Amino acid sequence: MTELDEKDRLLLAALHKDSRQSLVALARHAGLSRSATQERLRRLETRGAIAAYTIRLGAEQKAPMVRALVAVAFHPGKNCDHVVPHLSGMPHVVSCWSLAGATDLMLLVECDSNDDLDMIRRRIAIIPGVATVQTHVTLRTHFDRRG
Template sequence: MEGGTARHMDAKDRALIGLLARDARQPVVGLARALGLSRSATQERLRRLEASGVIQGYTVRTRPGSQTLQAWLSITLRPGATCVQLVPAVLACPAVRICHSVAGPVDMMVLAQVGSVEELSALRERFAGLPGVAEVRTAPVLAVHAGA
């Protein structure tokens, strides 16, 4: 961000927001380690995200459109593979918001939030390459309807 104008959010910014959304009380050192950045670089990103209004508080409220694409990824496992084996690798992805082990024709349902179709494609390929994964299907969210 320069002179009060918004800057484009990159993958590290979105990953930082994802980490904070999971636990907004993480120390900067822990965030930096998870992002593969220095403490000062991470602190500078936080300052810019706060100054631009992307981060409005530490319940982490993001500006609409700052993470624009949600999708459900349906993961089917190979025979012998288990969700317990796969869950740690899935939850390690900052884009993952929810991970459910389910019964039925698929084994896991993962809700992810990313900034672009390209990032969604990369996430899908990442999951497809995990040991024990037979198939990954992707369903982008078109609208969210909340009930009581």
């Protein structure tokens, strides 16, 4: 990905603060025209600087019943380029982190049941390049500073 310029960084900061801002508000914040802002956002999406527009459900909304951390190790010679594209198409895989050490990726998986988790885990295990999958089901959240 090419380097972000100051206007790109302004747009990303504004979206990070409030992703529901209108295109006009974003343009005003970055000092750009509406069409220039729209083109920059499209380019940022294409380059992967903007991965998704999402919401975080409030406490009143139904949370997933099952949450697990899934540790993935690759076969020798395989890397994130081989595996992550498969994972990004799985909506229950809500986060994916590269790690140093014996585990190559750590995934946060959220679903409605243990049966769903088992199905997702099996789908991950058959991705070309995946050597091992270890699943750690969470029991309780003591605190969560995200969002």
